[in-house]
Amino acid sequence: MEQSRKRAKRGRNTGSAGRTSRPRQAEVAQLAGVSQATVSLVLSARTDGKAATISKETRQRVLDAARSLGYAHDPAARRLAAVRNNLLGVFSFTATFPTDVQHSYYPFLVGVEQEAAARGFDLVLFTGSSSGGAGAAGPDALSRVRLADGCLFLGRHVPRAELKRLVADGFPVVHLGRRDELEGLAWVGADYLSASRAVVAHLAALGHRRIVLVREDDDAPASADRERGFLEGLEETGAETGPAAVLRCADPVHEVTAERVRALVADGVTAFVAEETDTGAAWRALDAAVREAGLDCPGDVSLALLGSPPPDLAGGLVPTGFDVPRHQLGAAAVRLLAALVAGEQVHEPLVACEFRTGATAGPPGRRP
Amino acid sequence: MEQSRKRAKRGRNTGSAGRTSRPRQAEVAQLAGVSQATVSLVLSARTDGKAATISKETRQRVLDAARSLGYAHDPAARRLAAVRNNLLGVFSFTATFPTDVQHSYYPFLVGVEQEAAARGFDLVLFTGSSSGGAGAAGPDALSRVRLADGCLFLGRHVPRAELKRLVADGFPVVHLGRRDELEGLAWVGADYLSASRAVVAHLAALGHRRIVLVREDDDAPASADRERGFLEGLEETGAETGPAAVLRCADPVHEVTAERVRALVADGVTAFVAEETDTGAAWRALDAAVREAGLDCPGDVSLALLGSPPPDLAGGLVPTGFDVPRHQLGAAAVRLLAALVAGEQVHEPLVACEFRTGATAGPPGRRP
DNA sequence: GCGCATAAGTAATGCGCATAACCAGCACCC
DNA sequence: GGGTGCTGGTTATGCGCATTACTTATGCGC
Incomplete structure (x- = not known):
């Protein structure tokens, strides 16, 4: 009675009076x-053998009761009691679902979702701007992610x-993209270095001896890696x-x-060779x-692109180069995160890129 | 002492021994x-004026202490105490991030995310297959969604x-797409009927008197609505x-x-007129x-499409017709859901489509 | 001096869950 | 017959926080 009054007062019911709210374990x-x-x-169904302390029949009775009430764990309570809740966070500072379908994050998310699903995790999308009602991203906007077992950035x-x-x-x-400056931060990135090296090797194997890299004049880790691989x-x-051998241009x-x-x-x-930007x-x-x-290309000169072709380039020749395996990157990130959540110490930062002929x-052309 | 042993044992630290975990209010x-x-x-800093029960100096002392310890709320605890968790679920039985970028759900999600963010909700993506570790979607797969305050399907x-x-x-x-058969289920859908009628009106205004609709031979509500609007x-x-006037084809x-x-x-x-499929x-x-x-089109005959052009149709002429406002649909769904969560009784099922010239x-051509 | 209001803060409680600690019953064996 | 071990549970407790009820200090009017 006391109990139910309490719940009626604070309850999560949908307003309309006698609504039944989410059942809790006590009711089950x-x-x-x-x-x-x-x-x-x-x-809790610890699958690790330790569960055997409840008899078959009792277990079944409980399961039946739970089902008939539509019971579901409260993740917050679960989390508070210091266990997992099978939730992985995804936090992005741009809109998580970018309006532009070509947005480069999208393929990552595909991989993230697949891998998360495969591993039995649900995903919580922390929308960059919403700081839990307070509006703009305050200094503690990030702390919302602690609801999940772990978070991808x-x-x-x-x-x-x-x-x-x-x-x-x-x-x-886990951070998606190389991020070395932050001590102890786990990240997953593409192995641009090896991939770039492979592209050069391909050109060299064709007979090229003088090759020039055209890159932009910034210092993103990805660019640096490509240059190093190239060299x-x-x-x-x-x-x-x-x-x-390297042409660094502010404005290509x-x-x-x-x-x-x-x-x-x-x-x-x-x-x-051009870097992808x-x-x-x-x-x-x-x-x-x-x-x-x-x-004429490839008659007179050969070209290669260190990365995936821009999506609007459908018309021309397919550039020789490599593809950034965004799906795999997303999946790898989830794997790494899952491992961290499980308390394992993993080391799987780099994902290989696939060479594209x-x-x-x-x-080489025979022009003088 | 007892307390600290406890925390050391159960703490959420990553193994590494003497790690101090984050501070809690008691320490502050x-x-x-x-x-x-x-x-x-x-x-808690209730901005709604009710906060005035703590003196200026004490408040400052607390704030200073909190800052110096780097205090941050534990969202799980907060939610546990505050009952509502600002989480909206999104449940889809296909992969939520379909591999195919052109997948028709994607634009919905864009709208969903934007609106959710605007309203201070985070999103939980329930990945269709993961039933919390049990693997395939069992009969209680859906009950996972109760974790959120409400859910979009x-x-x-x-x-x-x-x-x-x-x-x-x-x-x-809230169901995305018309769903009348299920009593009491809230849904949000596009107003295909009005939109289709408008397209016909446009053709009629141009002078057409004999118009034929080509549609596939299924009975999705969306198809039925279009046909009705057409008629x-x-x-x-x-x-x-x-x-x-209607050509119903199993295989157009x-x-x-x-x-x-x-x-x-x-x-x-x-x-x-063709229906979109x-x-x-x-x-x-x-x-x-x-x-x-x-x-020749539009010289000899006019064509119209009841829906958005397929994305790979970039080459040809832009079809006359209408655009399904997928963003808005997603946003409307979130609005509706938010209202339901808040206990309001709303009625906003149909979203208008935009005519595309x-x-x-x-x-009409002058052929006999 | 008393009654009462307001200010400033504290103790207690419970949110829903997991878990450590405990307990009853039973079989088994020196 | 009393220890020992196992099965199948139950009670009690606390995670970190918000909130309610209560306490104490202080001021005010008369």
């Missing part, structure tokens, strides 16, 4: 004629201090290396001109310049 | 020399009995109606041939047949 227990603890023992604008805090507190966190590839294959579209390409080709360069500017500029210079690379 | 209280309740009062394969159960229990549920449109505009690609189109045109038909088969078949019949409809 009553229906099954056992104690709440028994219900907990049955429903997307995007590079994740506030350092807060993330650090989570990590320091031992909350399982290592040159060294390994005995191709011509040196500072001239204007800096990579037909004349420049012509000059380089005249100078012996037989292949160009958000906009695909490097590749686009290169492609345009080559065409404008009257050069494409149609823009061939044997 | 101790540091500030007040009681836990006071800390709670200060930190996508897809037409939602098990009747279970859904009914949720509804009967007063659990806030009502014919009646309203005084265009020629009757059974011959093979049934809508060039000859057939030619015959209909010869018979006086000046416009064709998953595959876009009806429109595609119609388009191909018209082309193959050597007819397109380029495939013009004045």
Whole structure:
């Protein structure tokens, strides 16, 4: 009586009076004629053998009662009692479902969802802006994620201090994308280095000896990795290396001109490599310049792209290069997170990219 | 002492021994020399004026202590105490993030996410297959959703009995897509009827009098609505109606041939309307047949599509028709759900579609 | 001096659950 | 016949917080 008055007052019922609210274990227990603890023992269903302390019949009675009441765990209570709730968080600082379908996060999410489903986790999407009603993302916006067993972070604008805090507190966190600066932060990233090296090796195997990388002038880890892979590839294959091998452009579209390409080709360069960027500017500029210079690809010069082709490039030749395995990245992130949640110590940061033969690379042209 | 042993044992730290886990209000209280309740009062910071029961100085002491310890609320505890958890569920029986980016659910989700974020809800994605570890979707798979304050359902394969159960229990549920058969189930759908009528009106205004609808041979509510709208449109505009106005094809690609189109045109038909389907088969078949019949669109015949163009149709003319406002649908669903959760009684089922002028409809051709 | 109001804060309680600690019953064996 | 071990439970407790009821201190009017 006292009990029910309490619940009626604070209850989560849908307003309309005599509504039954979510059942709790106590109610299941009553229906099954056992104690709440028994219900907990049955429903926690530790599959690890330790469960054998409840008899077959009692267990069944409890299960029946639970089903008939539509019982479901309260994740908050579960969490509070310091156990798992099979919830993985996904926190992104852009909208989690970006309006633009081409948005680069989307494929990650596909992988995340598949892997999470496969492992029996549900996903909680923490929407960047909502800080639990208070509106804008306050300094404790991140602390909402502690509801889940662990959390995946997307995007590079994740506030350092807060993330650090989570990590320091031992909350399982995985960042999607390389993130070395933050001590102790687990992350999952694509192995751009190996992939880039492989692309160079491919070109070298075709016979190219002078290869130039066109990259933008920023210092994202992904860009740095690609450059390093490119250079290592040159060294390994005995191709011509040196500072001239990398063209660092603030604005590829204007800096990579037909004349420049012509000059380089005249100078012996037989292949160009562009890094992938958000906009695909490097590749686009290169492609345009080559065409404008009257050069045939892959007849006269070979081109390669260190990454996936921009989606709107459907028309042209498929670039030689590699594909970033975004699905796998998402899946790997979930695996890593799941391991952290389980308390294991894992080490699986890099995911291999798949080489794409494409149609823009061939044997070196015989222009002088 | 007893206390600290306990915490060391059960703590959520990641193994590494002497890790201090994050502070709780009791510790802040101790540091500030007040009681836990006071800390709670200060930190809950009810902005609604009711907070004035703590003195300025004490408040400041607490805030300082909290800051210096890096205190953050434990959301689980908070939710446990506060009853509502600001979580909305999204349950879909296909993968929620379908691998195919063009999947029709995706745009819904965009709207859902935006609206949820705007209202301070986080989303829980119930992954169809994971029934909390048990694997395949058991009969109580749906009961997991009770974890959230309410749940949105996508897809037409939602098990009747279970859904009914949720509804009967007063659990806030909204179905995305018309769903009249289930008594008491709230749903949100597009107003295909009005939209289809408007398309017919547009054609009629251009001068068409004999218009034929090509639809597939199923009985989805969406298809039925479109057909009804089409027929009502014919009646309203005084265009020629009757059974011959609707071509119901099990396999449009093979049934809508060039000859057939030619015959209909010869018979006086000046416009064709296709319903939108998953595959876009009806429109595609119609388009191909018209082309193959050597007819010009919109010169000789006008075409219209009752729905959004298939995304891979970028090449051709933009079909005259309407756009399903998927974003808005998602948003409306969230609004409705939020209202149900709040205990309000709402009634906002239909969302209007936007007319798209397109380029495939013009004045009737003058062929005999 | 008393009654009463207000301010400022504290103790107690419970949210729903997991779990440690305990207990009853029974079989078994020196 | 009293220890010992196992099965099948139950009671009690606390996770971290919000909230309610209660206490104490202080001021005010008369």
